Structures are given as C-alpha cells and as structure tokens.
Amino acid sequence: xxxxxxxxxxxxxxxxxxxxxxxxxxxxxxxxDARYDHYVADVDGAALRRLYEDMVVSRRIDAEATALQRxxxxxxxxxxLGQEAxxxxxxxxxxxxxxxxxxxxxxxxxxxRGVKLSDLLRVWRGNVPSGWDPYSVNMAPPQVIIGAQTLxxxxxxxxxxxxxxxxATVAYFGDGxxxxxxxxxxxxxxxSYQAPVIFYCQNNxxxxxxxxxxxxxVPIARRAPGFGIPAVRVDGNDVLACLAxxxxxxxxxxxxxxxxxxxxxxxxxxxxxTADDPTRYxxxxxxxxxxxxxxxxxxxxLLDSLQLLDADYADxxxxxxxxxxxxxxxxxxxxxxxxxxxxxxxxxxxxHAGLARQRDNYQRYLQSFTDPPVSVKE
Ligand SMILES: Cc1ncc(C[n+]2csc(CCOP(=O)(O)OP(=O)(O)O)c2C)c(N)n1
Ligand SMILES: [Mg+2]
Numbered sequence: 001x002x003x004x005x006x007x008x009x010x011x012x013x014x015x016x017x018x019x020x021x022x023x024x025x026x027x028x029x030x031x032x033d034a035r036y037d038h039y040v041a042d043v044d045g046a047a048l049r050r051l052y053e054d055m056v057v058s059r060r061i062d063a064e065a066t067a068l069q070r071x072x073x074x075x076x077x078x079x080x081l082g083q084e085a086x087x088x089x090x091x092x093x094x095x096x097x098x099x100x101x102x103x104x105x106x107x108x109x110x111x112x113r114g115v116k117l118s119d120l121l122r123v124w125r126g127n128v129p130s131g132w133d134p135y136s137v138n139m140a141p142p143q144v145i146i147g148a149q150t151l152x153x154x155x156x157x158x159x160x161x162x163x164x165x166x167x168a169t170v171a172y173f174g175d176g177x178x179x180x181x182x183x184x185x186x187x188x189x190x191x192s193y194q195a196p197v198i199f200y201c202q203n204n205x206x207x208x209x210x211x212x213x214x215x216x217x218v219p220i221a222r223r224a225p226g227f228g229i230p231a232v233r234v235d236g237n238d239v240l241a242c243l244a245x246x247x248x249x250x251x252x253x254x255x256x257x258x259x260x261x262x263x264x265x266x267x268x269x270x271x272x273x274t275a276d277d278p279t280r281y282x283x284x285x286x287x288x289x290x291x292x293x294x295x296x297x298x299x300x301x302l303l304d305s306l307q308l309l310d311a312d313y314a315d316x317x318x319x320x321x322x323x324x325x326x327x328x329x330x331x332x333x334x335x336x337x338x339x340x341x342x343x344x345x346x347x348x349x350x351x352h353a354g355l356a357r358q359r360d361n362y363q364r365y366l367q368s369f370t371d372p373p374v375s376v377k378e
Pocket of ligand 2: 174175176202203204205206207208
C-alpha cells in the first residue's frame with residue numbers, strides 16, 4: 001500500500017483487529033472472552049501490576065541501551081519499543097524449565113528470564129562473541145541469522161520428547177523470518193514429530209524496510225495450519241491476551257498436543273536497529289496510529305480504572321525503572337575491555353593451522369601500531 005505521501009504503509013492484511021484475541025482493548029477496557037478468560041483467571045491486581053512493571057522496566061532498559069549506542073558506548077542496538085506486551089506477556093507464561101530461542105530483539109524476554117543486565121549489552125559492545133550462559137536462564141543467546149533459532153527450538157523440543165519431560169520450547173522470530181526456509185523446515189519437523197515447541201511470531205509489520213504486506217497477502221498465522229500446526233492471532237499490544245494464548249499453547253505442548261503457532265500483531269515503533277532511519281521508508285501517520293495503541297498505556301488505563309495506579313505507585317515504578325537503567329549504564333561503561341587476541345581462543349578444541357595463520361597475521365598487524373602502543377598478550 002502506498003500512502004498520499006508516497007511512502008509505503010505496512011499493508012492492511014495483518015492489522016485487521018477482528019480476528020485478534022484481545023482481552024484489553026486500546027482504551028484499557030477488559031474484554032470478556034469465553035475461550036481465553038480462564039487462562040488468566042489467576043491474574044489479580046497484584047499480578048497485573050507486575051506485568052505493568054516488567055513492561056515499564058523493559059522499555060526503560062531499551063531506551064537506556066539506545067542512548068548508550070547514540071553516545072558511542074555500544075556498536076549497535078535493536079530497539080523493542082512497542083513490543084513490550086508481546087514479549088512480557090509470553091515470557092511470563094513460561095516455567096523456568098522451558099527453553100527460549102530468540103532473535104536479537106527479545107530483550108524484554110531476556111529480562112524476564114533473568115539475564116543479567118550486563119549480559120544484555122555485552123555482545124553489542126563487542127566485548128564477547130556471544131551473550132550469556134544459556135543454561136543459567138534456559139534461554140539461548142540471541143540469534144542474528146534470521147529464523148535459524150526455530151530449528152534449534154524444534155531440535156531441543158524433540159529432545160524433550162525423547163527425555164519424556166513435560167517442558168516446552170519457544171522460538172521467537174519476526175514477520176520477515178516466516179519467509180525463511182529455516183522457519184518452514186522447522187515447522188515441518190515440529191509437526192511431523194509433534195514436538196512441544198511454540199512458534200511465536202512477533203509481526204511488528206516491518207522486516208527492516210520491507211512491509212509485511214509485501215510478503216504476506218493473507219495473515220501470517222494462516223501459514224501454520226498448512227503444516228498441521230494450530231495457529232492463533234493475538235493483539236500483540238495486549239499483555240493479558242499474549243499471556244493467555246501462550247499459556248494455551250504451553251498447555252497443548254505439555255499434554256503431548258504438539259506445536260503451536262502464535263502471531264502476535266504488534267508494531268516496531270522505533271528503527272530496525274540504531275543503524276536504521278525508518279523515516280526514509282515509512283509513513284509518519286502509520287506510527288501515529290500505532291502510538292494510540294501503546295501497550296503500556298492500555299495496561300496503565302486498566303490499572304487506573306481498577307484504582308490501582310495512584311501517583312505514589314506510578315512514581316515508585318518510574319524510580320525503580322530509572323535505577324535499573326542506571327545500573328545498566330554503570331555496568332556497560334565499567335566493562336573490562338577484552339584482549340584483542342582472545343578472539344582466537346576457543347574457536348576450535350584442537351589446533352587448527354588456518355586459524356593459527358590468521359592469528360599470527362593479526363598479531364603482526366596489531367604490532368604494526370606504535371602510536372599509541374597496543375598491548376598484545378598471547
Ligand atoms: C539469513 C539472514 N538473512 C538476512 C539477514 C539480514 N536481516 C537482519 S534483520 C532482517 C529483517 C528481519 O525482519 P523480521 O523477521 O520481521 O524481524 P524484526 O527485525 O522485525 O524483529 C534481515 C533481513 C539476516 N540477518 N539473516
Ligand atoms: Mg518484523
């Protein structure tokens with residue numbers, strides 16, 4: 001679709017609200033739903049507040065990391081602004097023994113899994129080749145190869161079946177990823193073996209500068225039934241609905257019902273990464289429309305209507321989020337710089353002539369700098 005200003009809009013097929021599971025509407029009103037209400041029956045005021053707090057803190061972490069990149073402290077950052085409900089709602093449905101395989105954008109999921117703040121940033125500062133110890137939080141480090149994590153999630157889920165366990169895996173990926181071979185191959189395997197894996201697609205309407213309407217002329221969720229995988233479309237800006245549909249999919253996985261596909265319809269309100277300028281390819285009106293459906297504002301409105309958002313509470317959440325951001329910043333700028341030659345360690349478990357040659361060349365290259373002198377530690 002092209003707008004009056006000539007810029008591309010994301011397309012109408014995927015933002016049609018009528019087919020979406022929604023438990024909180026854009027104005028913050030709780031919507032009754034015969035199928036999904038019981039999945040969130042335990043979410044009382046305190047639990048709703050916790051979801052709100054997770055979302056506020058996640059947004060604050062994201063804003064601080066974006067600022068750190070702008071100030072030269074990170075090489076790159078992939079913002080999640082606008083996707084807090086899709087990530088927090090699904091992540092809070094999981095048990096500690098479930099296993100998450102994500103892309104680069106799921107930093108709110110990582111926060112909910114308990115990834116250390118410094119570990120969220122380390123790889124984007126160029127300090128380590130990869131993020132964190134996956135087994136400490138049951139979440140693999142972010143995958144940058146689009147869609148590849150769906151294969152890892154499916155393989156791990158097949159392992160769960162072999163172990164006879166009742167845990168599940170979740171693969172997080174984007175709308176663009178659904179056109180990758182890996183994602184389609186993963187769905188074939190998951191359906192064939194009835195693996196306990198949830199394919200959680202955050203349709204944020206854009207794959208860098210490609211609008212979702214270009215690659216999907218029908219809603220993305222409709223692809224999954226073709227593989228024999230049940231699918232649901234959910235309002236991805238509704239944290240309660242995201243929690244409910246993920247709980248349903250987990251229940252199916254745990255009772256041996258196999259894989260599920262969730263399309264969380266949301267919107268990437270920021271750039272693709274800090275290296276991108278979305279004003280060059282998308283219409284400002286589109287962003288305005290989605291700003292009116294802000295995922296945090298609607299939970300705030302619901303809490304307010306329940307008399308659960310007084311000024312003291314709102315202040316305390318803001319202050320807590322600010323202190324997480326301050327801790328994130330301090331840990332980022334205080335990170336110890338790695339030794340350049342460490343890049344070559346742990347690549348192979350046994351000596352490798354090609355790597356040794358590269359290492360020697362690189363060492364000679366570093367030694368060629370005399371001003372300022374570079375410390376080269378073997
Ligand atoms: C296999 C592969 N092809 C291309 C790229 C370059 N690339 C990085 S992000 C991206 C778009 C992904 O869009 P989407 O799946 O919608 O996820 P989003 O970034 O919107 O969260 C592409 C094409 C890549 N990283 N890996
Ligand atoms: Mg996308």
